[in-house]
Amino acid sequence: MDGQPSGSGEIRLVNVTKTFGDMDAVKSIDLVIPHGSYCCLVGPSGCGKTTILRMIAGHETPTSGEIHIGEQMVVGLKPVQRGTAMMFQSYALFPHLSVLDNVAFYLKMRDVAKAERRQRAREMLERVQLDHLAERMPAMLSGGQQQRVALARALITNPRVLLLDEPLSALDEFLRLRMRGELKSLQNELGITFVHVTHTQPEAIALADMVVVMDHGRIDQADTARHIFSRPATPYVARFMGGQNVLSGIVTETSGGVLAIADASGPTYAASASGTMPAVGTPMSFVVRRDRIALTKGASAAAGEVNAVNGRVIATEYQGTYVKVTLDVASREAFVANIGDDTYFADPLRVGDEVTARWATADVHVLERADTGAAIDPYAEDAA
Amino acid sequence: MSLPSQGRRPWTFYVLSVMFTLFVLFLYGPMFIMFILSFQGPTGGLVFPMRGFSFTWFEALFGQARTGDVGGAFSRSLPLALIVMVLTVLISVTAGFAFRRRFVGSGFLFYTAVASLIVPGLVLSIGILVTARFLGIPARWWFTGLGAHLSWTLPFGLLIMFAILGRLSPSYEEAAYDMGATRWQTVRHVVIPIVFPGMIAVALFGFTLSYDEFPRSWLTVGSLNTLPIEIWTMTTNVTSPALYALGTVTSAISFVAIGLAIGSIAYIQHRRSKRT
Amino acid sequence: MKSNRLLTYLQVTPLFLVLLLFVIVPLALVLIVSFFRYQMLVGLVPDFTFKNYIDLLSNPTSYKLYFSTIKFTLIVLAITGVLGFWVAYFLVFHVRNLLVAIGLFLVCTVPFWTSNIIRMISWRPVLGTEGLINTALLESGLVGEPISWLLFSDFAVIVAYVHLFTLFMIVPIFNAMARIDKALLEAAVDAGATRWGVVWNVVLPLSKTGIALGAVFVVTLVMGDFFVVAVMSGGLSGSATSGIFNDLQFLNYPRAAANAVVLLIIVLLIATAIFRLVDVRKELVR
Numbered sequence: 012m013d014g015q016p017s018g019s020g021e022i023r024l025v026n027v028t029k030t031f032g033d034m035d036a037v038k039s040i041d042l043v044i045p046h047g048s049y050c051c052l053v054g055p056s057g058c059g060k061t062t063i064l065r066m067i068a069g070h071e072t073p074t075s076g077e078i079h080i081g082e083q084m085v086v087g088l089k090p091v092q093r094g095t096a097m098m099f100q101s102y103a104l105f106p107h108l109s110v111l112d113n114v115a116f117y118l119k120m121r122d123v124a125k126a127e128r129r130q131r132a133r134e135m136l137e138r139v140q141l142d143h144l145a146e147r148m149p150a151m152l153s154g155g156q157q158q159r160v161a162l163a164r165a166l167i168t169n170p171r172v173l174l175l176d177e178p179l180s181a182l183d184e185f186l187r188l189r190m191r192g193e194l195k196s197l198q199n200e201l202g203i204t205f206v207h208v209t210h211t212q213p214e215a216i217a218l219a220d221m222v223v224v225m226d227h228g229r230i231d232q233a234d235t236a237r238h239i240f241s242r243p244a245t246p247y248v249a250r251f252m253g254g255q256n257v258l259s260g261i262v263t264e265t266s267g268g269v270l271a272i273a274d275a276s277g278p279t280y281a282a283s284a285s286g287t288m289p290a291v292g293t294p295m296s297f298v299v300r301r302d303r304i305a306l307t308k309g310a311s312a313a314a315g316e317v318n319a320v321n322g323r324v325i326a327t328e329y330q331g332t333y334v335k336v337t338l339d340v341a342s343r344e345a346f347v348a349n350i351g352d353d354t355y356f357a358d359p360l361r362v363g364d365e366v367t368a369r370w371a372t373a374d375v376h377v378l379e380r381a382d383t384g385a386a387i388d389p390y391a392e393d394a395a
Numbered sequence: 396m397s398l399p400s401q402g403r404r405p406w407t408f409y410v411l412s413v414m415f416t417l418f419v420l421f422l423y424g425p426m427f428i429m430f431i432l433s434f435q436g437p438t439g440g441l442v443f444p445m446r447g448f449s450f451t452w453f454e455a456l457f458g459q460a461r462t463g464d465v466g467g468a469f470s471r472s473l474p475l476a477l478i479v480m481v482l483t484v485l486i487s488v489t490a491g492f493a494f495r496r497r498f499v500g501s502g503f504l505f506y507t508a509v510a511s512l513i514v515p516g517l518v519l520s521i522g523i524l525v526t527a528r529f530l531g532i533p534a535r536w537w538f539t540g541l542g543a544h545l546s547w548t549l550p551f552g553l554l555i556m557f558a559i560l561g562r563l564s565p566s567y568e569e570a571a572y573d574m575g576a577t578r579w580q581t582v583r584h585v586v587i588p589i590v591f592p593g594m595i596a597v598a599l600f601g602f603t604l605s606y607d608e609f610p611r612s613w614l615t616v617g618s619l620n621t622l623p624i625e626i627w628t629m630t631t632n633v634t635s636p637a638l639y640a641l642g643t644v645t646s647a648i649s650f651v652a653i654g655l656a657i658g659s660i661a662y663i664q665h666r667r668s669k670r671t
Numbered sequence: 672m673k674s675n676r677l678l679t680y681l682q683v684t685p686l687f688l689v690l691l692l693f694v695i696v697p698l699a700l701v702l703i704v705s706f707f708r709y710q711m712l713v714g715l716v717p718d719f720t721f722k723n724y725i726d727l728l729s730n731p732t733s734y735k736l737y738f739s740t741i742k743f744t745l746i747v748l749a750i751t752g753v754l755g756f757w758v759a760y761f762l763v764f765h766v767r768n769l770l771v772a773i774g775l776f777l778v779c780t781v782p783f784w785t786s787n788i789i790r791m792i793s794w795r796p797v798l799g800t801e802g803l804i805n806t807a808l809l810e811s812g813l814v815g816e817p818i819s820w821l822l823f824s825d826f827a828v829i830v831a832y833v834h835l836f837t838l839f840m841i842v843p844i845f846n847a848m849a850r851i852d853k854a855l856l857e858a859a860v861d862a863g864a865t866r867w868g869v870v871w872n873v874v875l876p877l878s879k880t881g882i883a884l885g886a887v888f889v890v891t892l893v894m895g896d897f898f899v900v901a902v903m904s905g906g907l908s909g910s911a912t913s914g915i916f917n918d919l920q921f922l923n924y925p926r927a928a929a930n931a932v933v934l935l936i937i938v939l940l941i942a943t944a945i946f947r948l949v950d951v952r953k954e955l956v957r
Contacts, residue, residue: 068857068861069860070857070860089860089863090857090860090861090863091860091861091862091863095861096861097857097858097861099854099857099858100854101852101854103852103854103855103857103858104858105855105858105859105873106855106877107876107877107879116859116862116864116872117861117862117863119872120859120862120863120864120865120868120872121863164858164862165861168861168862168863405866407765407866408765411757411760411761411765412761412765414757414758414761415758415761415762415775418754418758418779418837419778419779421834422778422779422782422834422837423782424797425790425793425794425796425797425834426782426785426789426790426793428793428796428797428803429789429792429793429796432796441795441796441799442796442799442801442802442803442806443796443803443806485685486685486686486689487686489682489683489685489686490682490683490685490686492682493678493679493680493682493683494683496675496679498676498679498680498683501683504683504686504687504690507690507694507695508686508690510694511690511694513887513891513938513939513942514694514698514891514895514935514938515891515894515895515912515931515934515935515938516895517895517897517912517915517916517931518698518701518895518915518931518934518935519693519694519697519698521697521701521915521919521924521927521928521931522696522697522698522700522701522931523693523697525697525700525701525704525924525928526692526693526696526697526700528715529700542689542692542693543693545689545693546689546690546693546694549686549689549690553686599784600784603783603784603785604784606786607784607785607786607787607788607789609786609787609788609898610895610896610897610898614919623786623788626786626788626789626792627788627898630788630792630902638792639792639793639796642786642789642792642793645786645789646785646786646789649784649785649786650781650785652784653781653784653785657777
């Protein structure tokens with residue numbers, strides 16, 4: 012349609028680097044986003060996620076490396092030749108054009124006759140249920156309406172890839188949840204590739220088939236939402252995505268697929284190893300999900316007991332379905348247990364109480380990379 | 396294609412750079428030629444070639460004999476410009492604050508100020524002269540001239556203050572009141588420091604626009620000329636490089652004023668950015 | 672609350688007094704005096720006569736002068752508009768370093784704070800028959816004798832106008848352009864707009880208020896000018912203000928006033944027409 016590249020919306024980044032001045036925004040990245048998937052790029056601001064999006068869109072040129080969309084190597088192509096459409100964070104609606112003319116802009120640029128482009132723009136507005144506002148100026152619309160117009164304007168180009176730059180950040184909480192659902196069902200309906208940049212982890216988890224966690228211009232992990240959350244690859248991913256306690260120690264024993272890990276501050280842990288067995292003496296980090304922790308009152312962890320730590324309650328936070336209990340344990344960051352509300356309120360805790368946290372070896376996931384112990388991770392929760 | 400703002404420089408960058416360079420040359424070239432020619436040797440004329448290098452024409456300027464009353468014109472133009480500067484800052488700053496609130500007649504006052512900017516200087520000049528006649532007072536540089544200059548500088552000052560105050564969030568003042576500051580303390584310790592660079596800009600406009608004002612001054616300064624009018628009469632009488640020498644001197648004064656203003660704004664911004 | 676309001680009025684009183692005494696009353700008096708009679712040796716004689724206007728409108732010279740002024744205005748408007756637009760476009764969209772852009776912008780505005788008359792005079796050694804251009808042309812053998820129309824001509828007048836007034840275009844257009852969200856340009860490129868398409872469809876419409884504001888400045892400056900035309904044309908061309916100038920030489924204030932009123936009306940009409948075309952108010956009031 013309209014002579015633009017249709018077909019596969021698979022995106023392949025091969026060894027892509029982008030340098031601004033003497034700063035590397037993106038450092039030799041390799042990434043494959045399958046056709047028709049909903050991919051979220053997530054990470055703190057300045058991690059390079061927006062730069063990747065803009066390079067796919069053609070608004071930045073990689074310093075080196077290749078970007079392929081479908082069968083095409085797109086570096087050097089104009090944005091419009093790539094079959095991508097971008098939805099900007101600020102929506103970038105033309106303030107001097109009506110809603111209808113905003114949506115029809117792409118058609119105007121291809122010299123489509125006025126009657127036809129208005130007709131087609133109107134149809135597109137009907138799809139996003141905004142045809143009644145066609146003659147309004149963008150400034151007269153609410154945030155949610157502006158976002159739909161931006162969506163309509165992007166979709167009228169019939170893209171094989173839709174690029175969304177923090178599309179929900181300007182909306183209030185209620186609208187954000189609703190639009191989140193709509194984006195997901197729209198992607199299902201269209202079957203094209205969505206690449207969505209966000210700094211909000213729940214948004215990524217809720218939407219994405221594929222989550223790409225980034226830090227300092229590198230990809231830490233690219234995987235399904237479920238794996239990213241439950242089987243993070245690095246301490247950074249675990250902390251950034253949340254819901255996990257990160258613990259570290261030295262491997263002291265490997266036998267029968269089970270690792271014994273000793274923490275310098277006392278406790279010993281057990282974990283089932285996956286893949287190759289690490290050598291005795293290697294530093295090792297692992298995570299335990301916060302909702303798989305059991306608490307008992309009193310510091311009862313015996314010396315030598317595996318997967319048990321003593322701690323003192325420093326905060327409790329009611330979250331509706333569960334209570335977040337923060338403990339001060341001997342390690343350098345706080346330890347959190349999410350206790351179901353019924354269980355918790357059957358025997359509530361107070362700040363200062365001594366407790367013991369225990370968990371099953373099956374709930375331990377070993378990380379690929381050990382905590383470096385260098386600078387304190389910004390996402391580590393401080394033990395006050 | 397990538398946008399001009401990223402990626403490799405597009406060809407339009409080079410075309411527009413050349414155009415911009417030529418424009419700057421067009422803007423400054425003649426002035427610098429005049430500066431050079433003002434150092435003509437005693438036998439040199441109004442055009443190249445330079446016949447030696449001397450300060451002859453600068454000395455001739457204040458010799459009074461051939462060039463009219465340049466010294467006297469200076470002695471009026473400089474104080475006038477300073478008075479206009481001070482009044483422009485005071486009046487536009489206070490009025491600027493008043494305009495942040497709605498008041499009856501604000502629209503009328505605003506449009507009158509804008510009209511004052513648009514009205515041809517000569518028309519206003521006639522009006523002020525006629526007004527003086529009706530009041531039975533002669534035109535004098537320190538009264539009618541002063542008023543004519545203010546009618547030109549105040550609209551600029553006001554528009555600059557609007558731009559500055561538009562960016563001043565009322566929450567700064569509210570925060571100061573919350574912490575128990577009086578209205579005066581708030582102005583003194585919160586508002587003035589924030590808008591100070593803007594006030595320097597207003598002062599720059601006030602000084603330079605008055606110092607170089609011609610069309611509105613022509614009929615209103617009375618029998619004793621200000622500098623631009625002196626230069627204007629010289630263009631017809633004086634056919635020596637003394638004219639250029641005067642141009643060099645008066646431009647130098649303007650450049651000093653501009654340099655002081657921009658320099659102090661840059662200094663303040665620099666100091667503030669270093670502190671944070 | 673009441674003291675607040677009182678304070679507000681106190682704050683605007685100085686501004687009001689200056690505008691009243693030096694803008695409102697003078698303009699009103701110009702209008703009144705334009706209906707007065709002029710008598711040799713006596714001067715102003717209060718009256719209510721249309722004679723001054725009839726004199727003016729029945730004199731073919733007036734039309735010639737206005738025609739000449741309008742011609743200059745349109746030519747200068749076109750040149751400063753194009754120049755101002757592209758200079759501002761270059762500064763806002765091509766210069767990537769903000770500090771460099773501000774620096775270059777200042778380079779463009781500094782002449783505004785220097786003397787117009789001096790800047791005009793400085794063209795003499797460049798354009799004159801023995802000036803820089805003619806010397807260069809003669810020495811290179813491109814011309815056999817100096818080009819005489821460089822100075823004291825319509826050409827010289829236009830050069831001076833463009834030299835003096837282009838920055839009145841650059842500043843408002845620069846301001847308007849600086850406010851354009853860069854994402855709008857990218858969105859247009861996404862939709863397939865060419866470089867020229869972006870300028871035409873996005874940058875130009877969004878700079879309209881700036882262009883209009885600049886145009887109002889240039890129109891009023893050129894139409895109200897009397898010294899550039901006088902000096903640079905060497906008395907060969909006249910302008911609308913030349914008539915006023917002559918009347919003033921003869922102390923004929925009533926006719927000068929009538930002339931001024933006509934000029935003012937024409938200038939205000941053009942300004943209003945431009946403001947009608949583009950709503951500049953929001954630009955000014957913000």
